[in-house]
Amino acid sequence: MLNEKQILFEDNHIIIINKKAGQIVQGDKTGDISLLDEVKFYIKQKYLKPGNVFAGLVHRIDRPTSGIVIIAKTSKALTRLTEMLKKREIKKTYWAVVKKKEIPETQRLVHYLKKNEKNNKAIIYHDPNANTGSKEAILTYKMIKKSDHYLLLEIDLETGRHHQIRAQLSAIKCPIKGDLKYGADRSNGDGSIHLLARKIEFIHPIKKEKIRLVAPVPENDNLWKSFER
Template sequence: MAEKVLSNKSNLNVLYEDNHIIIVNKRVGDIVQGDKTGDKPLSDVVKAYIKEKYNKPGNVYLGTVHRLDRPTSGLVIFAKTSKVLPRLNKLFVSKDISKIYWAVVKKQPPKNEDTLINWLKKNPKNNKSYAHNKEVTDSKKAILHYKTIKKLDHYFLLEIHLETGRHHQIRSQLSTIGCPIKGDLKYGFNRSNKDAGIHLHAREIQFIHPVSKKPIHIIAPLPKDPIWDACLP
Protein backbone atom coordinates (compact mmCIF):
# COMPACT_ATOMS: atom_id res chain seq x y z
CA MET A 1 0.00 0.00 0.00
CA ALA A 2 1.44 3.38 -0.97
CA GLU A 3 2.24 5.72 1.86
CA LYS A 4 0.65 9.14 1.62
CA VAL A 5 2.03 11.91 3.75
CA LEU A 6 1.69 15.62 4.15
CA SER A 7 4.88 17.28 5.26
CA ASN A 8 5.80 20.93 5.56
CA LYS A 9 9.24 20.32 7.02
CA SER A 10 11.73 22.76 5.47
CA ASN A 11 8.70 24.21 3.65
CA LEU A 12 8.43 20.94 1.75
CA ASN A 13 4.90 19.89 0.88
CA VAL A 14 4.86 16.16 0.10
CA LEU A 15 1.61 15.05 -1.54
CA TYR A 16 2.46 11.42 -2.33
CA GLU A 17 5.23 9.02 -1.48
CA ASP A 18 5.98 5.32 -1.86
CA ASN A 19 9.15 3.25 -2.21
CA HIS A 20 9.72 4.42 -5.78
CA ILE A 21 8.20 7.87 -6.25
CA ILE A 22 7.80 11.11 -4.33
CA ILE A 23 5.53 13.92 -5.54
CA VAL A 24 5.76 17.40 -4.01
CA ASN A 25 3.88 20.66 -4.35
CA LYS A 26 6.49 23.20 -5.46
CA ARG A 27 6.30 26.74 -4.14
CA VAL A 28 6.67 29.85 -6.29
CA GLY A 29 10.37 30.75 -6.41
CA ASP A 30 11.78 27.28 -5.81
CA ILE A 31 14.07 25.86 -8.49
CA VAL A 32 13.73 22.15 -9.24
CA GLN A 33 17.42 21.60 -10.07
CA GLY A 34 20.52 23.64 -9.33
CA ASP A 35 21.39 26.48 -11.70
CA LYS A 36 23.82 29.39 -12.01
CA THR A 37 22.09 31.26 -9.16
CA GLY A 38 23.57 28.83 -6.66
CA ASP A 39 20.25 28.74 -4.77
CA LYS A 40 19.41 25.49 -3.03
CA PRO A 41 17.27 23.43 -5.42
CA LEU A 42 14.12 21.55 -4.51
CA SER A 43 15.88 18.28 -5.36
CA ASP A 44 18.34 18.88 -2.50
CA VAL A 45 15.49 19.66 -0.09
CA VAL A 46 13.76 16.41 -1.03
CA LYS A 47 17.00 14.45 -0.60
CA ALA A 48 17.45 15.91 2.88
CA TYR A 49 13.85 15.03 3.75
CA ILE A 50 14.35 11.39 2.65
CA LYS A 51 17.69 11.12 4.43
CA GLU A 52 16.22 12.33 7.72
CA LYS A 53 12.90 10.47 7.51
CA TYR A 54 14.48 7.09 6.80
CA ASN A 55 17.75 7.73 8.65
CA LYS A 56 19.71 6.89 5.50
CA PRO A 57 23.52 6.85 5.69
CA GLY A 58 25.55 8.31 2.84
CA ASN A 59 24.16 9.88 -0.31
CA VAL A 60 20.47 9.67 -1.16
CA TYR A 61 19.47 8.84 -4.74
CA LEU A 62 16.91 11.13 -6.36
CA GLY A 63 16.10 11.33 -10.06
CA THR A 64 14.54 14.45 -11.57
CA VAL A 65 11.79 13.42 -13.99
CA HIS A 66 10.64 16.85 -15.18
CA ARG A 67 10.84 20.52 -14.22
CA LEU A 68 8.61 23.47 -13.50
CA ASP A 69 9.65 27.06 -14.18
CA ARG A 70 10.87 28.91 -11.11
CA PRO A 71 7.93 31.39 -10.97
CA THR A 72 5.31 28.62 -11.22
CA SER A 73 3.94 26.35 -8.52
CA GLY A 74 2.52 22.86 -8.35
CA LEU A 75 3.22 19.17 -8.85
CA VAL A 76 6.75 17.87 -9.36
CA ILE A 77 7.56 14.15 -9.57
CA PHE A 78 10.90 12.72 -8.43
CA ALA A 79 12.17 9.14 -8.73
CA LYS A 80 13.47 7.60 -5.51
CA THR A 81 15.22 4.73 -7.31
CA SER A 82 17.34 4.42 -10.44
CA LYS A 83 15.06 1.55 -11.47
CA VAL A 84 11.96 3.72 -11.77
CA LEU A 85 13.53 6.85 -13.31
CA PRO A 86 13.70 5.56 -16.92
CA ARG A 87 10.19 4.15 -16.57
CA LEU A 88 8.85 7.54 -15.50
CA ASN A 89 10.79 9.23 -18.29
CA LYS A 90 9.18 6.82 -20.75
CA LEU A 91 5.70 7.76 -19.47
CA PHE A 92 6.42 11.41 -20.23
CA VAL A 93 7.86 10.67 -23.68
CA SER A 94 4.93 8.41 -24.62
CA LYS A 95 2.43 10.98 -23.24
CA ASP A 96 1.00 8.45 -20.83
CA ILE A 97 0.93 11.05 -18.05
CA SER A 98 -2.05 13.40 -18.00
CA LYS A 99 -1.03 16.90 -16.85
CA ILE A 100 -3.52 19.64 -16.00
CA TYR A 101 -2.51 23.20 -15.21
CA TRP A 102 -4.48 26.18 -13.96
CA ALA A 103 -3.63 29.65 -15.24
CA VAL A 104 -5.09 33.04 -14.35
CA VAL A 105 -5.20 35.52 -17.24
CA LYS A 106 -6.44 39.10 -17.51
CA LYS A 107 -8.13 38.89 -20.90
CA GLN A 108 -10.87 36.51 -21.94
CA PRO A 109 -9.55 34.07 -24.58
CA PRO A 110 -10.93 34.35 -28.13
CA LYS A 111 -12.78 31.05 -27.60
CA ASN A 112 -14.18 29.48 -24.46
CA GLU A 113 -12.13 26.38 -25.23
CA ASP A 114 -9.65 25.60 -27.96
CA THR A 115 -6.56 23.68 -29.01
CA LEU A 116 -3.42 25.74 -29.62
CA ILE A 117 -0.80 24.41 -32.02
CA ASN A 118 2.41 26.38 -32.48
CA TRP A 119 6.06 25.84 -33.21
CA LEU A 120 8.20 27.16 -30.36
CA LYS A 121 11.73 28.39 -30.81
CA LYS A 122 13.84 29.07 -27.75
CA ASN A 123 16.20 32.02 -27.53
CA PRO A 124 18.85 31.07 -24.93
CA LYS A 125 20.09 34.65 -24.64
CA ASN A 126 16.90 35.90 -23.00
CA ASN A 127 15.60 32.47 -21.90
CA LYS A 128 12.37 32.95 -23.81
CA SER A 129 10.40 30.85 -26.29
CA TYR A 130 8.74 32.43 -29.29
CA ALA A 131 5.61 30.88 -30.80
CA HIS A 132 5.24 30.62 -34.58
CA ASN A 133 2.21 29.55 -36.59
CA LYS A 134 4.33 27.38 -38.87
CA GLU A 135 7.53 25.41 -38.51
CA VAL A 136 10.75 27.42 -38.50
CA THR A 137 14.38 26.39 -38.10
CA ASP A 138 15.12 24.75 -34.72
CA SER A 139 11.49 25.02 -33.61
CA LYS A 140 9.49 22.31 -31.83
CA LYS A 141 5.80 21.57 -32.21
CA ALA A 142 3.76 22.54 -29.16
CA ILE A 143 0.16 21.48 -28.48
CA LEU A 144 -2.10 22.39 -25.59
CA HIS A 145 -5.85 22.35 -24.95
CA TYR A 146 -7.49 25.01 -22.79
CA LYS A 147 -10.93 25.89 -21.52
CA THR A 148 -12.23 28.75 -19.42
CA ILE A 149 -13.54 27.29 -16.17
CA LYS A 150 -14.29 30.41 -14.12
CA LYS A 151 -14.72 34.16 -14.53
CA LEU A 152 -13.27 36.11 -11.63
CA ASP A 153 -13.87 39.80 -10.87
CA HIS A 154 -10.97 40.97 -13.04
CA TYR A 155 -9.47 37.76 -14.41
CA PHE A 156 -10.28 34.44 -16.06
CA LEU A 157 -9.26 31.00 -14.83
CA LEU A 158 -8.15 28.59 -17.54
CA GLU A 159 -7.69 24.84 -17.27
CA ILE A 160 -4.93 23.60 -19.54
CA HIS A 161 -4.23 20.06 -20.71
CA LEU A 162 -0.63 19.93 -21.85
CA GLU A 163 -0.01 17.53 -24.72
CA THR A 164 3.65 18.40 -25.27
CA GLY A 165 6.22 19.68 -22.79
CA ARG A 166 8.18 22.52 -24.36
CA HIS A 167 10.22 25.30 -22.77
CA HIS A 168 7.80 27.94 -21.39
CA GLN A 169 5.10 26.38 -23.56
CA ILE A 170 1.96 27.48 -21.70
CA ARG A 171 3.34 30.95 -21.06
CA SER A 172 4.34 31.49 -24.67
CA GLN A 173 1.23 30.02 -26.30
CA LEU A 174 -1.24 31.90 -24.08
CA SER A 175 0.66 35.12 -24.71
CA THR A 176 0.32 34.51 -28.45
CA ILE A 177 -3.50 34.60 -28.20
CA GLY A 178 -3.35 37.81 -26.16
CA CYS A 179 -3.76 36.13 -22.76
CA PRO A 180 -0.48 36.44 -20.82
CA ILE A 181 -0.54 34.87 -17.36
CA LYS A 182 -0.98 37.18 -14.37
CA GLY A 183 2.44 38.39 -13.21
CA ASP A 184 4.32 37.12 -16.26
CA LEU A 185 6.25 40.20 -17.39
CA LYS A 186 8.42 38.13 -19.72
CA TYR A 187 5.41 37.15 -21.80
CA GLY A 188 3.50 40.40 -21.83
CA PHE A 189 1.63 40.88 -18.56
CA ASN A 190 1.72 44.54 -17.53
CA ARG A 191 2.96 44.15 -13.95
CA SER A 192 4.69 41.60 -11.76
CA ASN A 193 3.32 39.79 -8.73
CA LYS A 194 4.66 40.76 -5.32
CA ASP A 195 6.30 37.35 -4.88
CA ALA A 196 7.88 37.52 -8.39
CA GLY A 197 5.85 34.46 -9.33
CA ILE A 198 3.15 33.97 -11.93
CA HIS A 199 -0.35 32.55 -11.60
CA LEU A 200 0.42 29.24 -13.28
CA HIS A 201 -0.03 26.10 -11.20
CA ALA A 202 0.59 22.44 -12.08
CA ARG A 203 -2.73 21.38 -10.61
CA GLU A 204 -3.34 17.72 -11.39
CA ILE A 205 -1.53 14.65 -12.63
CA GLN A 206 -2.69 11.12 -13.51
CA PHE A 207 -0.70 8.07 -14.58
CA ILE A 208 -0.34 4.35 -14.04
CA HIS A 209 2.39 3.62 -11.51
CA PRO A 210 5.27 2.05 -13.50
CA VAL A 211 5.97 -0.55 -10.79
CA SER A 212 2.72 -1.28 -8.93
CA LYS A 213 0.57 -0.64 -12.04
CA LYS A 214 -1.97 1.13 -9.82
CA PRO A 215 -3.57 4.40 -11.00
CA ILE A 216 -2.10 7.52 -9.41
CA HIS A 217 -4.18 10.71 -9.32
CA ILE A 218 -2.84 13.71 -7.40
CA ILE A 219 -4.29 17.23 -7.08
CA ALA A 220 -2.01 19.96 -5.74
CA PRO A 221 -3.52 22.55 -3.37
CA LEU A 222 -3.28 26.11 -4.68
CA PRO A 223 -0.89 28.70 -3.21
CA LYS A 224 -2.51 30.94 -0.62
CA ASP A 225 -3.35 34.32 -2.09
CA PRO A 226 -6.61 36.21 -2.80
CA ILE A 227 -6.61 35.46 -6.54
CA TRP A 228 -6.09 31.72 -6.16
CA ASP A 229 -8.57 31.67 -3.28
CA ALA A 230 -11.20 33.16 -5.62
CA CYS A 231 -10.62 30.31 -8.08
CA LEU A 232 -11.95 27.68 -5.70
CA PRO A 233 -15.69 26.81 -5.55
Protein backbone atom coordinates in the same frame (compact mmCIF):
# COMPACT_ATOMS: atom_id res chain seq x y z
CA MET B 1 13.71 23.09 4.20
CA LEU B 2 11.00 20.93 2.63
CA ASN B 3 7.69 21.34 4.41
CA GLU B 4 6.00 17.95 4.84
CA LYS B 5 2.68 19.58 3.92
CA GLN B 6 4.12 19.90 0.42
CA ILE B 7 4.31 16.11 0.05
CA LEU B 8 1.26 14.92 -1.89
CA PHE B 9 2.37 11.28 -2.21
CA GLU B 10 5.28 9.14 -1.09
CA ASP B 11 6.20 5.48 -1.15
CA ASN B 12 9.44 3.53 -1.58
CA HIS B 13 9.68 4.43 -5.27
CA ILE B 14 8.26 7.95 -5.76
CA ILE B 15 7.78 11.22 -3.95
CA ILE B 16 5.43 13.85 -5.39
CA ILE B 17 5.77 17.43 -4.22
CA ASN B 18 3.56 20.52 -4.39
CA LYS B 19 6.29 23.01 -5.30
CA LYS B 20 6.02 26.58 -4.08
CA ALA B 21 6.37 29.43 -6.54
CA GLY B 22 9.94 30.71 -6.36
CA GLN B 23 11.51 27.33 -5.58
CA ILE B 24 13.94 26.20 -8.24
CA VAL B 25 13.44 22.55 -9.19
CA GLN B 26 17.04 21.70 -10.07
CA GLY B 27 20.31 23.49 -9.28
CA ASP B 28 21.48 26.18 -11.70
CA LYS B 29 23.96 29.04 -11.95
CA THR B 30 22.16 30.98 -9.19
CA GLY B 31 23.49 28.51 -6.63
CA ASP B 32 20.14 28.57 -4.79
CA ILE B 33 19.09 25.43 -2.93
CA SER B 34 16.87 23.41 -5.26
CA LEU B 35 13.76 21.36 -4.59
CA LEU B 36 15.76 18.26 -5.56
CA ASP B 37 18.37 19.09 -2.90
CA GLU B 38 15.64 19.58 -0.30
CA VAL B 39 14.06 16.23 -1.18
CA LYS B 40 17.42 14.46 -0.84
CA PHE B 41 17.96 16.06 2.56
CA TYR B 42 14.42 15.11 3.66
CA ILE B 43 14.94 11.45 2.64
CA LYS B 44 18.33 11.31 4.31
CA GLN B 45 17.02 12.73 7.58
CA LYS B 46 13.71 10.85 7.72
CA TYR B 47 15.08 7.42 6.84
CA LEU B 48 18.57 7.87 8.35
CA LYS B 49 20.19 7.07 5.01
CA PRO B 50 24.00 6.85 5.06
CA GLY B 51 26.02 8.37 2.23
CA ASN B 52 24.49 9.90 -0.87
CA VAL B 53 20.73 9.74 -1.41
CA PHE B 54 19.24 8.97 -4.84
CA ALA B 55 16.53 11.32 -6.11
CA GLY B 56 15.84 11.60 -9.83
CA LEU B 57 13.86 14.41 -11.40
CA VAL B 58 11.16 13.12 -13.76
CA HIS B 59 10.06 16.53 -15.11
CA ARG B 60 10.43 20.25 -14.36
CA ILE B 61 8.18 23.23 -13.87
CA ASP B 62 9.37 26.84 -14.09
CA ARG B 63 10.67 28.62 -11.00
CA PRO B 64 7.78 31.15 -10.74
CA THR B 65 5.22 28.35 -11.26
CA SER B 66 3.72 26.33 -8.43
CA GLY B 67 2.34 22.81 -8.32
CA ILE B 68 3.08 19.15 -8.86
CA VAL B 69 6.57 17.77 -9.43
CA ILE B 70 7.37 14.02 -9.55
CA ILE B 71 10.71 12.81 -8.17
CA ALA B 72 11.83 9.19 -8.34
CA LYS B 73 13.45 7.61 -5.28
CA THR B 74 14.95 4.68 -7.24
CA SER B 75 16.71 4.44 -10.59
CA LYS B 76 14.19 1.81 -11.71
CA ALA B 77 11.27 4.17 -11.08
CA LEU B 78 13.11 7.03 -12.79
CA THR B 79 13.78 5.00 -15.94
CA ARG B 80 10.18 3.86 -16.21
CA LEU B 81 8.65 7.26 -15.44
CA THR B 82 10.93 8.98 -17.96
CA GLU B 83 9.80 6.51 -20.62
CA MET B 84 6.15 7.04 -19.65
CA LEU B 85 6.62 10.78 -20.00
CA LYS B 86 8.02 10.35 -23.52
CA LYS B 87 5.02 8.17 -24.43
CA ARG B 88 2.63 10.76 -22.94
CA GLU B 89 1.37 8.26 -20.39
CA ILE B 90 1.57 10.87 -17.63
CA LYS B 91 -1.35 13.29 -17.94
CA LYS B 92 -0.61 16.77 -16.61
CA THR B 93 -3.28 19.45 -16.19
CA TYR B 94 -2.54 23.08 -15.39
CA TRP B 95 -4.52 26.05 -14.15
CA ALA B 96 -3.67 29.52 -15.40
CA VAL B 97 -5.11 32.89 -14.39
CA VAL B 98 -4.99 35.19 -17.41
CA LYS B 99 -6.03 38.70 -18.33
CA LYS B 100 -9.73 38.83 -19.16
CA LYS B 101 -10.64 39.19 -22.83
CA GLU B 102 -13.04 37.71 -25.35
CA ILE B 103 -11.74 34.28 -26.34
CA PRO B 104 -13.50 31.00 -27.20
CA GLU B 105 -14.66 28.94 -24.21
CA THR B 106 -12.34 26.16 -25.36
CA GLN B 107 -9.63 26.06 -28.00
CA ARG B 108 -6.79 23.89 -29.24
CA LEU B 109 -3.67 25.97 -29.84
CA VAL B 110 -0.93 24.93 -32.25
CA HIS B 111 2.26 26.97 -32.49
CA TYR B 112 5.96 26.39 -33.17
CA LEU B 113 8.45 27.29 -30.45
CA LYS B 114 12.18 27.80 -30.31
CA LYS B 115 14.13 28.51 -27.13
CA ASN B 116 16.27 31.64 -27.07
CA GLU B 117 19.15 30.66 -24.81
CA LYS B 118 20.33 34.25 -24.31
CA ASN B 119 17.19 35.50 -22.58
CA ASN B 120 15.70 32.11 -21.58
CA LYS B 121 12.52 32.79 -23.53
CA ALA B 122 10.48 30.87 -26.07
CA ILE B 123 10.16 32.49 -29.48
CA ILE B 124 6.80 31.66 -31.02
CA TYR B 125 6.02 31.07 -34.70
CA HIS B 126 2.67 30.45 -36.37
CA ASP B 127 4.21 28.89 -39.48
CA PRO B 128 6.20 25.64 -39.15
CA ASN B 129 8.48 26.80 -41.95
CA ALA B 130 9.29 30.16 -40.34
CA ASN B 131 12.24 28.73 -38.43
CA THR B 132 13.87 25.35 -39.02
CA GLY B 133 14.81 25.00 -35.34
CA SER B 134 11.29 25.42 -34.01
CA LYS B 135 9.25 22.55 -32.53
CA GLU B 136 5.50 21.99 -32.60
CA ALA B 137 3.69 23.00 -29.40
CA ILE B 138 0.09 21.93 -28.78
CA LEU B 139 -2.27 22.54 -25.89
CA THR B 140 -6.01 22.66 -25.31
CA TYR B 141 -7.56 25.05 -22.84
CA LYS B 142 -11.06 25.44 -21.48
CA MET B 143 -12.38 28.41 -19.55
CA ILE B 144 -13.67 27.28 -16.16
CA LYS B 145 -14.27 30.54 -14.24
CA LYS B 146 -14.37 34.30 -14.70
CA SER B 147 -13.87 37.27 -12.40
CA ASP B 148 -14.11 41.00 -13.08
CA HIS B 149 -10.58 41.18 -14.48
CA TYR B 150 -9.34 37.62 -15.01
CA LEU B 151 -10.17 34.24 -16.48
CA LEU B 152 -9.28 30.85 -15.04
CA LEU B 153 -8.20 28.41 -17.77
CA GLU B 154 -7.68 24.67 -17.38
CA ILE B 155 -4.96 23.46 -19.74
CA ASP B 156 -4.09 20.02 -21.07
CA LEU B 157 -0.71 19.68 -22.74
CA GLU B 158 -0.08 17.50 -25.77
CA THR B 159 3.59 18.49 -25.94
CA GLY B 160 6.10 19.67 -23.35
CA ARG B 161 8.08 22.59 -24.76
CA HIS B 162 10.12 25.23 -22.91
CA HIS B 163 7.74 27.86 -21.44
CA GLN B 164 5.02 26.40 -23.66
CA ILE B 165 1.90 27.48 -21.76
CA ARG B 166 3.31 30.92 -21.03
CA ALA B 167 4.27 31.53 -24.65
CA GLN B 168 1.13 30.11 -26.25
CA LEU B 169 -1.26 32.06 -24.01
CA SER B 170 0.76 35.20 -24.67
CA ALA B 171 0.38 34.53 -28.40
CA ILE B 172 -3.42 34.79 -28.10
CA LYS B 173 -3.09 38.01 -26.05
CA CYS B 174 -3.93 36.31 -22.74
CA PRO B 175 -0.70 36.60 -20.73
CA ILE B 176 -0.61 34.84 -17.37
CA LYS B 177 -1.03 37.17 -14.40
CA GLY B 178 2.38 38.30 -13.15
CA ASP B 179 4.30 36.98 -16.17
CA LEU B 180 6.18 40.09 -17.32
CA LYS B 181 8.40 38.01 -19.60
CA TYR B 182 5.39 37.09 -21.72
CA GLY B 183 3.40 40.30 -21.71
CA ALA B 184 1.69 40.76 -18.33
CA ASP B 185 1.04 44.39 -17.36
CA ARG B 186 2.75 44.05 -13.98
CA SER B 187 4.59 41.53 -11.85
CA ASN B 188 3.26 39.80 -8.74
CA GLY B 189 4.76 41.09 -5.51
CA ASP B 190 6.35 37.74 -4.65
CA GLY B 191 7.78 37.13 -8.14
CA SER B 192 5.35 34.30 -8.85
CA ILE B 193 3.15 33.88 -11.89
CA HIS B 194 -0.40 32.56 -11.70
CA LEU B 195 0.36 29.20 -13.29
CA LEU B 196 -0.28 26.03 -11.29
CA ALA B 197 0.57 22.42 -12.16
CA ARG B 198 -2.82 21.41 -10.78
CA LYS B 199 -3.42 17.71 -11.51
CA ILE B 200 -1.48 14.63 -12.50
CA GLU B 201 -2.63 11.13 -13.49
CA PHE B 202 -0.55 8.06 -14.30
CA ILE B 203 -0.12 4.37 -13.54
CA HIS B 204 2.47 3.69 -10.85
CA PRO B 205 5.55 2.37 -12.69
CA ILE B 206 6.20 -0.40 -10.15
CA LYS B 207 2.90 -1.13 -8.37
CA LYS B 208 0.74 -0.60 -11.48
CA GLU B 209 -1.86 1.28 -9.43
CA LYS B 210 -3.57 4.42 -10.74
CA ILE B 211 -2.36 7.66 -9.13
CA ARG B 212 -4.42 10.82 -9.43
CA LEU B 213 -3.36 13.88 -7.45
CA VAL B 214 -4.62 17.46 -7.20
CA ALA B 215 -2.43 20.26 -5.84
CA PRO B 216 -4.09 22.90 -3.67
CA VAL B 217 -3.82 26.48 -4.85
CA PRO B 218 -1.07 28.61 -3.25
CA GLU B 219 -1.78 29.70 0.32
CA ASN B 220 -2.35 33.38 1.15
CA ASP B 221 -3.36 34.25 -2.41
CA ASN B 222 -6.91 35.60 -2.44
CA LEU B 223 -7.28 35.48 -6.21
CA TRP B 224 -6.33 31.80 -6.36
CA LYS B 225 -8.61 31.09 -3.38
CA SER B 226 -11.56 32.82 -5.02
CA PHE B 227 -11.14 30.73 -8.17
CA GLU B 228 -10.80 27.47 -6.21
CA ARG B 229 -14.04 28.02 -4.30
